[in-house]
Amino acid sequence: GENVEQHPSTLSVQEGDSAVIKCTYSDSASNYFPWYKQELGKRPQLIIDIRSNVGEKKDQRIAVTLNKTAKHFSLHITETQPEDSAVYFCAASTHNTDKLIFGTGTRLQVFP
């Protein structure tokens, strides 16, 4: 069935360093890959997304890359700040199902 694997489950970095979170999806028909940030006790919020016709997308300190052949996509956060500390979820969906299949989440801690 559809599955999204996410690694690592926890990530600790020093402020200013980069953080990379990786996901692998199983359904080759997946064509939309959003990333959500969830702060403690709050709702998930979309931070960036990418469609399958694009290999990379950037938004200030955040970038997402997609390798359709390998069915991998990654989130890159540069110049991390303490307020980046949260749980990050990757997800994948296909155009004919509308549902988001989420990864298991990565708890990112940025130490000042």
Added chain:
Amino acid sequence: DSGVTQTPKHLITATGQRVTLRCSPRSGDLSVYWYQQSLDQGLQFLIHYYNGEERAKGNILERFSAQQFPDLHSELNLSSLELGDSALYFCASSVEGQNYNEQFFGPGTRLTVL
């Protein structure tokens, strides 16, 4: 604030009981999605409604049901509750039913089954 509202915020009930969770989507959004977030399972898709009709189903238990009303609000009904149903239940809404439309999440309902 995403514009999606959910009530109640917290719900504590006993095993075997039935509860109803309510979601009001953002103004203008036609799609409502329900997700379950538990510690060991992450965010699990339950069901999607678009303009009153069921569009997609995830691994939703037969004890759970949902509907979307003409005013586009949605309710998730959970019956014969078990301890394992304790979780955070989110609804999300999007403008249309396209999978690439951003989903806006509500604040969630925390269900505790004792």
